[in-house]
Amino acid sequence: MIDAPTLWELIDARAAATPDALLAVDDREETLTFGAYRDAVLRCAAGLAARGVGAGTPASWILPTRLEAIVLSGALARLGAVQNPILPIYRHREVDFVVRQSQAKLLIVCGPYRGFDYPAMARDLASEVAGLDTLVVDRALPEGDAASLPPFPDAATGEETPIRWLFYTSGTTADPKGALHSDASIMVPGRSLVRVCEMDADDRVALVFPFTHVGGVGWFIAGLMVGCAQIVVETFDPATTIPLLAKHDVTLATAGTAFHQAYLEAQRAKPGAKLFPKIKNFPGGGAPKPPQLHHDIKSEMGGVGIVSGYGLTECPIVTMNTNGDPDEKLAHTEGRANPPGEMQIRILKQGGGEAGANEEGEVRVKGPQLCRGYLDAALNESAFDEEGYFRTGDLGRLDEEGFLAITGRLKDVIIRKGENISAKEIEDLLYQHPKVADVAVIGLPDAKTGERCCAIVECSDPGAPLLFDEMVGFLKERDLMLQKIPEQLELIETLPRNPTGKVLKHELRDRYASS
Numbered sequence: 001m002i003d004a005p006t007l008w009e010l011i012d013a014r015a016a017a018t019p020d021a022l023l024a025v026d027d028r029e030e031t032l033t034f035g036a037y038r039d040a041v042l043r044c045a046a047g048l049a050a051r052g053v054g055a056g057t058p059a060s061w062i063l064p065t066r067l068e069a070i071v072l073s074g075a076l077a078r079l080g081a082v083q084n085p086i087l088p089i090y091r092h093r094e095v096d097f098v099v100r101q102s103q104a105k106l107l108i109v110c111g112p113y114r115g116f117d118y119p120a121m122a123r124d125l126a127s128e129v130a131g132l133d134t135l136v137v138d139r140a141l142p143e144g145d146a147a148s149l150p151p152f153p154d155a156a157t158g159e160e161t162p163i164r165w166l167f168y169t170s171g172t173t174a175d176p177k178g179a180l181h182s183d184a185s186i187m188v189p190g191r192s193l194v195r196v197c198e199m200d201a202d203d204r205v206a207l208v209f210p211f212t213h214v215g216g217v218g219w220f221i222a223g224l225m226v227g228c229a230q231i232v233v234e235t236f237d238p239a240t241t242i243p244l245l246a247k248h249d250v251t252l253a254t255a256g257t258a259f260h261q262a263y264l265e266a267q268r269a270k271p272g273a274k275l276f277p278k279i280k281n282f283p284g285g286g287a288p289k290p291p292q293l294h295h296d297i298k299s300e301m302g303g304v305g306i307v308s309g310y311g312l313t314e315c316p317i318v319t320m321n322t323n324g325d326p327d328e329k330l331a332h333t334e335g336r337a338n339p340p341g342e343m344q345i346r347i348l349k350q351g352g353g354e355a356g357a358n359e360e361g362e363v364r365v366k367g368p369q370l371c372r373g374y375l376d377a378a379l380n381e382s383a384f385d386e387e388g389y390f391r392t393g394d395l396g397r398l399d400e401e402g403f404l405a406i407t408g409r410l411k412d413v414i415i416r417k418g419e420n421i422s423a424k425e426i427e428d429l430l431y432q433h434p435k436v437a438d439v440a441v442i443g444l445p446d447a448k449t450g451e452r453c454c455a456i457v458e459c460s461d462p463g464a465p466l467l468f469d470e471m472v473g474f475l476k477e478r479d480l481m482l483q484k485i486p487e488q489l490e491l492i493e494t495l496p497r498n499p500t501g502k503v504l505k506h507e508l509r510d511r512y513a514s515s
Contacts, residue, residue: 001194001225005161006183007077008152010224011038018227021201026067026232027244034227037071039146044075046144051135053106055080055153056162060099061108062086062118064234065211068141070220072108073211075141077164077183080153084166084178085212088113089499092121097175098168099129101375111138114235166375167214169313178375179314186214188369189317190221192338196322197252197283197307203228204278206245208236209255210499214316215286219254238262242275249278256286256501260297260306261438267301274302281323284308286500288406288424290431291331298327310334310406314383315370315390318343318363319404333403343367346389347398355397360407363396364389395422412505414443414451421453421484426475433474435459435466438495440503441486444513454488456508458495465491488512 002017004010019035032040053059059081063069076083084102086095088110099107107125109118122134135142153162165181193199205223207230209216223230231248233241242263245253253263253276260282267275281304282297289308298305307330309320321335329335337343346364347355355361366389373380384390395413396406407422414421423441430439438458443451459465468489475485490512496504 002227003187003191003225005187006164007074007186007221008041010187010221011041011074011077014038014224014227018201021227022229023223024067024070024207024230024232025248027234027240030067032067032070034224037074040071040141041074041078042146042149043143044071044141045078046146046149047142048075048081048106049079049149050144051106051133051142053079053081054150057081057106058084058102058104058166059106059108060084060086060095060102060104062088062090062095062212063108063110063137064088064113065207065209065216065232066139066234067232068137068139069211070230070232071141072137073217073220078149078152080162080164082163082166084168085217086168087210087212087499088116088118090176091116092124094168094176095121096125096128098178099125099132101178102166104132106133106135108135108137111136160372163372165217167313167371177379179371180373180375181214181371185369185371186217186316187221188339188367189214189218189311190225192309192317192320193218193222193283194225196309196320196335196338197222197281198323199223199226199228199252201227203251203280204249205230205252206233206250206254206259207231208233208241208259209286213500214313215255215311215500218316236262238266242266246275250276251278251280253279253282254284256284256308257289257293258287258497258501260284260289260293264293264297264300265437276301276303279303281305281307285311285317285320285334287497287502288427290428292428292432294331295327305330308334309338310394310396310404311369312390312392313371315365315367315392317369318345318365318367325403329401329403333399333405335404336402337367337404339368343369344389345398345404347396357400358397360395360397362410363392363394363404363406365392366390414441414453416443416446416449416451416453416483418450419483426453426455426480426484426486429475429478429480430455430457430471432478433466433471435461435464435470440495440505440508442505442508442512444488444509452488453484453486454490454512455486456490456492456495456512458492462491462493 015038161182168176294306347361349361446452
């Protein structure tokens, strides 16, 4: 494995070590070697430098997961800019907020994509935001003479490495929050992925996660470290993506529950033959997994099953399972602290005080991959406790061996007649029903009980839908407390999810609040 203090130095070292090895292949069958990648990065960096981008320049960019996005990110890293990758789902309101708060000097966007006119949005923003320049790129990036580039800026300024990344968390009812990362903090998740997944140069990673998300960057860095290839997927579509992954012998089929469910469905459509014959594991994260999904994946698709982790934009890969963990840990937990000995996890009981083993409480974390706070420093006081631990807002428990199980969100607890109900507990049980393909449980306002519990189900066969009495009987058979059994069942064609696989429960609450 090659390690380095910065992304650019990692790119340069990998290209020197294995210039002809495959870095990536995309869904158009375009390929890029490590050596060709470094050269493209340098040319693009020179082209950006000619537009005034240099060390410390705030630059926002919105591109789908393409080879061009990977080159652009490397070029900004070479220049020492403060790059701000933005998810393509962001629209005018969110992007306006981001470029104003970050004081971006340059906004780089793709051409029209999936029915949205990004160039038009960029033009509108440039006319509204003082000092903002825009650049539209599609399949061609700006280029220049690499010999004209200034020296790579020093990695350290005083005692701290400089801020080089600004990742915004998606706001639902509030404005997005910009987490400040250095190259040093962003490299940590890459090392963790290499270790827990036992990655090597022969691996093929399904880069189906948005590259503009901190998780996508983490997988790319891990690939650079070991010299393996990424299978770059612009838009995840099971009909086209899964055959592409199979063709290129995927070994690490990322990236979370929604993706894994799609892989399993495709496997079940072709019984008797392994869809991914060289699979090692199915890494996961970004959204909770039903424990049964791990067992189904392992028995039907091979490998060690789902190797999932837990993290946040502010602190990626806090925990993660490993290939060698027992099935019960792989199914029911998100693994142990990463990096071992450096990541610190506390569980704080809601009534106050430290939780014991297997006691539920709020998860708080501190480690080398933790962001340096938010761009809006006023948010830091409520985000970090007095000892510097980040308040995740997630509920969980640590067992005697240090494995973390996420049990829900502080804001995802349904309070019915004063009784706390865990949405995840019910979701995990309902997922075991043969008629349930996917499920989300939410709380809805109720005049009598405060909140009522509502299960929203995607059915495996719409022609044989899950009935309310079936759901109730199934949960009773599994000894679920009567107070926790949903009072409402809604059937839905497809649960709404964001690009990282999280169910958009706020949309479901809005849709069913008046039902």
